[in-house]
Amino acid sequence: MRQTQIPLQRKKRERQAKRAEILSAARKVFATKGYERATLDEIAELAEFAKGTLYNYFDSKETLFREIVESILDEMIHIAEQALAEGGPVRDQFCRYAVRTLEYYRTNEDLLHILVREIHRTHMKEDLSAIIKRVHAIASVLASALRREMNKRLIIKDDPAELAHVFVGMIHNRAMRRSFTLPGLTAVDCEAEATFLTRLFFDGAARS
Amino acid sequence: MRQTQIPLQRKKRERQAKRAEILSAARKVFATKGYERATLDEIAELAEFAKGTLYNYFDSKETLFREIVESILDEMIHIAEQALAEGGPVRDQFCRYAVRTLEYYRTNEDLLHILVREIHRTHMKEDLSAIIKRVHAIASVLASALRREMNKRLIIKDDPAELAHVFVGMIHNRAMRRSFTLPGLTAVDCEAEATFLTRLFFDGAARS
DNA sequence: ATAAATTATGACTGACAAGTCCAGTCGATG
DNA sequence: CATCGACTGGACTTGTCAGTCATAATTTAT
Numbered sequence: 001m002r003q004t005q006i007p008l009q010r011k012k013r014e015r016q017a018k019r020a021e022i023l024s025a026a027r028k029v030f031a032t033k034g035y036e037r038a039t040l041d042e043i044a045e046l047a048e049f050a051k052g053t054l055y056n057y058f059d060s061k062e063t064l065f066r067e068i069v070e071s072i073l074d075e076m077i078h079i080a081e082q083a084l085a086e087g088g089p090v091r092d093q094f095c096r097y098a099v100r101t102l103e104y105y106r107t108n109e110d111l112l113h114i115l116v117r118e119i120h121r122t123h124m125k126e127d128l129s130a131i132i133k134r135v136h137a138i139a140s141v142l143a144s145a146l147r148r149e150m151n152k153r154l155i156i157k158d159d160p161a162e163l164a165h166v167f168v169g170m171i172h173n174r175a176m177r178r179s180f181t182l183p184g185l186t187a188v189d190c191e192a193e194a195t196f197l198t199r200l201f202f203d204g205a206a207r208s
Numbered sequence: 209m210r211q212t213q214i215p216l217q218r219k220k221r222e223r224q225a226k227r228a229e230i231l232s233a234a235r236k237v238f239a240t241k242g243y244e245r246a247t248l249d250e251i252a253e254l255a256e257f258a259k260g261t262l263y264n265y266f267d268s269k270e271t272l273f274r275e276i277v278e279s280i281l282d283e284m285i286h287i288a289e290q291a292l293a294e295g296g297p298v299r300d301q302f303c304r305y306a307v308r309t310l311e312y313y314r315t316n317e318d319l320l321h322i323l324v325r326e327i328h329r330t331h332m333k334e335d336l337s338a339i340i341k342r343v344h345a346i347a348s349v350l351a352s353a354l355r356r357e358m359n360k361r362l363i364i365k366d367d368p369a370e371l372a373h374v375f376v377g378m379i380h381n382r383a384m385r386r387s388f389t390l391p392g393l394t395a396v397d398c399e400a401e402a403t404f405l406t407r408l409f410f411d412g413a414a415r416s
Numbered sequence: 417a418t419a420a421a422t423t424a425t426g427a428c429t430g431a432c433a434a435g436t437c438c439a440g441t442c443g444a445t446g
Numbered sequence: 447c448a449t450c451g452a453c454t455g456g457a458c459t460t461g462t463c464a465g466t467c468a469t470a471a472t473t474t475a476t
Contacts (some may be wrong), residue, residue, distance in 0.1 A: 034329055036244040036245075037244075113328045114328075116324070116325075116328050117324075117325045117326075117328035117329055118325075120321045120322075120324050120325040121242055121325055128388070132388060132389070146413075153415060154414065154415060155413055155414060155415060156411075156413055156414070156415060158404075158413075162404075163408075163413055165381070165385060166378060166381070166382075166405070166408060169377065169378065169381030169382075169385070170374060170377065170378065170381075172381070173373070173374070173377030173378075173380070173381065174374075174377075177373060177377070180336070180340060181340070196366075196370075197374070200371075200374060200409075200412070201408075201412065201413055202412050202413050202414040203364075203412040203414060204408070204409065204410050204411040204412030205354075205363055205364055205366075205371055205409055205410050206362065206363060206364070206410040206411060207361060207362055207363060207364060
């Protein structure tokens, strides 16, 4: 009995490890090729499995892809929660969130393009709800901080979620535009970008 | 001489009309299916031509698609130029630009998703320069207005192009998010959205 | 050692779509 | 009316790829 359970656990771990291998390979291929042009053959080769084996771990190309997309968004939610949880003035919290998100975008540049593209791909099709839910989760982390400030009359009275989405969008755009214009991601100053955007968000472009 | 030239002109016009038919059909199909899933067969059927005929007018699926993308961006450049050319306080100019762009996004919702997706699709591949150039054109229209304000010390001293891109991005994000959350584009108040974003951009979220 | 069970393999299939090609059509011309 | 040739349609070629399945390899149980 005992002899059979321990191996079972190891089995499970090994299976998970292989699964992770496949996911990692798939990330790379999707990142460079995009969903449609990525092939399971290439993913399998990179993961050092045969194509058929992939189907022992995932139902379909679509499933595999969605799992990746959702895990990326989960990481981004985590970044937001982490940055805000460390406290300090709200401006600093926001700036910290901005820095880390910009860094995350920088290190996962290709993948994020895929993500954006595929969010739009899915658009007319089924659910999307799993994705929308996660994006909202990011915004609502920021929104709750804004709401507190609003109660203290430090922020204009407006829908905090709306404002949060604008801020998230500003960061997102900055990262995206950067990766279009700058060819290599050489020496991007995330700190500077973050403080610029944070200041703009809170103080506006007009001179006071 | 005269007799031969007039028919030639009509011929040319008819050819252009047919070309436009194809473009129009292609827009619809690309809009609902996306680049990869759109087929020339479907485009041809909708345009009421045979597939082979498409190749009398366009070299490839790619060419056809790019022409559409570029024409959309050209329309958006035109909107920006128009809105700014009508004068008035810079804030009003920006708000006007915002309203009209949001309206444009609303009426061309599907197509714009495709556009975004395909800008990201092209990313790792060839040129993109035609697209980048056009996006910059939009921003620089706004930037020159900002630069004038900057000289009058009415705007924070910063790269006007950078600021312009932020504003353009805010509008863009707003439109995109709207089309994800609101299912039908029922009763979207572009005016309200535009004034909200314009105010936020110039005055910031913090209470003065 | 051997049988049983699990997991991996990769050749294969079926579906689909881009691009080609050419026989047939039809309006214009003289 | 006869000739011409630009335009048309859709069958055809070619290539691709997601997903399957019979078989092989490996691991576990007896």
